[in-house]
Amino acid sequence: MSLRLAFVSNLFPDRAAPYFGLDNATVLHWLAREHGWDIRVICPRPSLSLNRHLKPGGGWTAREGDEQFKPEFVPVPYVPKLGSIANRPLMAATLRSRLKKLKAEFAFDVILASWLFPDGCAVAQLAAEVKSPCALITQGSDTHQYLAMPARRRQILHAIEQAQGVIARSGDLARRLGSAGAEASKLHAIYNGVDPLVFHPRDQAEARRALGLDPTARVLLFVGNFLPVKNPALLIRAFAQYREAAGDASSVLLMAGKGPMQGEMRELATSLGLADHVRQTGPLNSGQITQHMAAADLLCLSSVNEGLPNVILEAMACGLPVLSTRVGGIAEVVDESRGLLTEEGNLASYAKAMQQMLAQPCDRSAIASYGSHFTWARAASEYDALLRQITAKPVA
Numbered sequence: 001m002s003l004r005l006a007f008v009s010n011l012f013p014d015r016a017a018p019y020f021g022l023d024n025a026t027v028l029h030w031l032a033r034e035h036g037w038d039i040r041v042i043c044p045r046p047s048l049s050l051n052r053h054l055k056p057g058g059g060w061t062a063r064e065g066d067e068q069f070k071p072e073f074v075p076v077p078y079v080p081k082l083g084s085i086a087n088r089p090l091m092a093a094t095l096r097s098r099l100k101k102l103k104a105e106f107a108f109d110v111i112l113a114s115w116l117f118p119d120g121c122a123v124a125q126l127a128a129e130v131k132s133p134c135a136l137i138t139q140g141s142d143t144h145q146y147l148a149m150p151a152r153r154r155q156i157l158h159a160i161e162q163a164q165g166v167i168a169r170s171g172d173l174a175r176r177l178g179s180a181g182a183e184a185s186k187l188h189a190i191y192n193g194v195d196p197l198v199f200h201p202r203d204q205a206e207a208r209r210a211l212g213l214d215p216t217a218r219v220l221l222f223v224g225n226f227l228p229v230k231n232p233a234l235l236i237r238a239f240a241q242y243r244e245a246a247g248d249a250s251s252v253l254l255m256a257g258k259g260p261m262q263g264e265m266r267e268l269a270t271s272l273g274l275a276d277h278v279r280q281t282g283p284l285n286s287g288q289i290t291q292h293m294a295a296a297d298l299l300c301l302s303s304v305n306e307g308l309p310n311v312i313l314e315a316m317a318c319g320l321p322v323l324s325t326r327v328g329g330i331a332e333v334v335d336e337s338r339g340l341l342t343e344e345g346n347l348a349s350y351a352k353a354m355q356q357m358l359a360q361p362c363d364r365s366a367i368a369s370y371g372s373h374f375t376w377a378r379a380a381s382e383y384d385a386l387l388r389q390i391t392a393k394p395v396a
Contacts, residue, residue, distance in 0.1 A: 002036045008123045009114035012043040014060045023192050030380030041071035046078035084151035091122035103130045109391045116142040116156045124159035133390045135165040140307030143173045147180050164390040170308035170329025192310050193376035198286050199317040201368045207294035218251035221296035223311045226259030235302040240272045241351035256281045293318040316371030319364035338367050
């Protein structure tokens with residue numbers, strides 16, 4: 001039976017930011033294509049100004065392919081310093097008329113909101129007003145960071161009370177919400193997926209030739225944003241220690257992504273004598289990422305906290321072992337047969353693990369076999385089952 005879904009979140013891509021909230025857009029496409037959901041999207045964009053003109057061809061516009069969801073990009077007032085108090089009611093006030101209008105015109109069966117605060121909190125309130133069942137998604141920092149903030153914690157727990165279910169992108173996120181007081185029966189861990197047509201094992205020598213890399217060098221790969229939470233400085237310093245300890249002068253660290261710390265990390269690499277060995281590639285599309293994964297010997301993440309980054313699932317689908325800090329849900333999928341985990345912030349331990357991983361061969365085919373289970377088809381099936389279960393229950 002075809003059902004109707006309203007998806008609400010700031011984490012949804014547009015043409016100017018095609019990878020922002022890409023996981024959310026991907027699961028919506030799978031739900032529509034494989035499970036028959038009719039979907040509409042409301043995307044609140046936090047803004048310090050409400051004077052942005054959203055005309056066709058200007059402002060925020062849908063990516064090619066997303067037009068089927070008829071996404072409405074809505075500027076929402078954002079208060080930087082008083083956000084714990086002001087941002088939920090501001091978002092609710094801005095979205096109220098739009099959600100009521102959508103309910104009248106589209107008659108959705110359920111609302112799905114990603115990012116717990118303020119998005120999920122505002123949507124849970126509005127769902128009660130329009131008498132619609134509601135499911136929330138926690139992605140990572142909205143649980144890791146916001147549960148430590150009393151005002152946001154209270155609002156998040158109240159939103160979960162109002163909602164009929166919560167999708168956590170890792171078991172760790174679900175456990176954290178449960179420990180904070182959320183009803184355990186509402187918490188459902190559903191991992192993201194990967195596209196097996198893109199992320200699968202490829203020939204390393206061929207990938208290195210295409211990228212102009214030394215066929216005999218050790219190649220390490222980082223994929224992510226250059227942000228403090230990713231702690232790229234620890235990775236670069238550990239790489240320097242590894243090279244010295246192992247006497248490995250030819251190794252190279254490829255860093256794919258962008259962010260405010262790019263310049264600082266470039267300067268750090270230069271100060272450590274690694275200007276020619278730490279290479280920033282800029283943002284890469286999925287085809288380029290899988291090519292870099294084929295060329296690499298090791299995926300390296302050094303984050304302070306995480307949910308369960310999709311890049312780890314993508315790497316394993318390609319057969320690439322993982323070195324990471326033990327944060328979030330990463331330990332749920334990475335064990336000693338697929339990589340090594342170190343304590344967050346421990347430079348010496350991370351550098352030692354890097355040397356150990358690069359000194360011993362890994363069974364890349366076994367890693368790829370394990371990683372092949374994390375597909376978007378599986379994830380969408382679990383979303384579909386939960387959402388249908390939620391719609392079958394009457395809303396008080």
